């Protein structure tokens with residue numbers, strides 16, 4: 001299945017990407033547009049035969065059948081025997097979605113309507129601040145989206161607490177008024193130690209201030225009974241089915257802080273954007289299919305060409321948390337070592353994903369991206385226009401920087417160009433050579449750019465759904481289950497054991513390193 005890709009990848013190592021632009025149609029041929037967005041992947045070493053080999057790979061892995069199985073509610077999350085239906089949360093079409101013979105849409109629509117009523121009430125006051133307590137998928141999505149859509153906020157301020165480190169909740173609650181704060185405890189399982197510890201601390205904070213936490217706590221959870229046991233009124237508990245994975249859950253009740261911040265109507269626009277991407281993913285031809293192409297390019301760079309990481313570089317300060325969000329989405333989904341059958345993978349699974357918004361990253365790690373020894377495929381995202389018309393000159397500079405970076409990665413600077421610079425600066429002889437060597441940029445470094453009109457709720461919905469489906473495409477072709485996360489379990493179990501060591505309730509472990517660290521922490525008064 002991979003042999004053809006391996007062959008074209010071998011040839012691609014000698015390709016000069018700039019040279020590929022001697023074809024004047026390259027930018028058009030290696031890009032695709034959809035609903036206000038242009039995805040340009042022409043600044044990669046992909047050629048027509050290489051792309052064809054990748055498309056054949058997708059065909060052989062039967063991505064289309066797996067995609068149909070996902071949307072149809074088949075239990076494609078095989079290690080947890082569950083369907084994968086986050087797409088149902090944004091299904092506004094009126095079409096049923098069946099799970100084991102019943103339509104799940106009535107429940108989803110009813111919960112969304114309840115969320116909207118709750119959000120409207122909260123938005124009318126006297127609540128001034130909302131604190132969402134959750135972690136991982138119960139935190140990263142709403143935190144990222146609330147920040148991304150700041151220009152659309154007309155509700156109470158939203159804050160996020162995730163870390164079990166008491167510093168997180170202490171800093172967040174400092175300055176808030178317990179009498180006008182709503183706490184949302186967001187946990188699919190309602191057992192996550194960080195979230196339950198923080199929730200108890202928030203509850204004590206309110207009680208200490210003489211405020212009854214009862215009416216000022218809401219819960220978002222699949223475990224409604226546990227939320228009720230915890231004392232949260234059933235009318236303020238919003239559930240979702242176990243067919244929605246944590247990192248795919250921003251579209252439903254986990255998105256409640258976003259709905260409160262921007263209002264139910266705009267939240268619906270956010271869903272509409274994702275729904276449009278779902279339609280596109282299912283119906284667009286392979287050469288126009290943005291998630292399919294993004295997934296194939298990911299595989300091309302990591303599995304094909306062996307680049308170990310990829311950088312996500314949003315030129316948008318409000319997307320500052322997108323890289324963190326994508327780290328969970330991509331690495332928790334595709335950071336696996338066995339295939340669906342349980343056999344060890346014969347090729348690498350998902351890459352390390354990292355990034356920061358531009359232009360800040362330029363003044364930090366772009367040095368390595370441009371001149372380091374590792375090639376880092378870069379995924380740029382940028383809106384053509386901002387939300388501050390009076391600051392349009394800032395935005396133009398932002399766009400200019402984004403486009404300049406992909407151009408610089410592509411063209412680089414040759415030794416002759418560097419020598420000319422040094423000559424102009426007055427250097428001669430061996431010193432000119434030495435100085436010039438430091439100023440060479442190898443270039444020929446691949447990047448893609450997703451440019452869109454403006455970061456509206458709809459556009460954000462499209463972008464997140466685009467990345468979700470990209471993860472799906474990569475996972476199917478790698479033959480792994482992108483929807484479980486067994487790798488996070490062991491550390492959680494051992495944390496309980498180590499906690500008992502820290503309190504002195506059990507003897508230190510035979511692992512000498514941990515024993516010494518525990519002893520140090522105890523001696524220092526942990």
Ligand SMILES: O=P(O)(O)OC[C@H]1O[C@](O)(CO)[C@@H](O)[C@@H]1O
Nearest residue numbers: 136137138187188189192246488
């Ligand atoms: O919503 P919960 O059940 O508190 O879980 C939070 C997060 O923990 C994880 O299980 C990983 O630790 C994530 O997959 C999940 O998003």
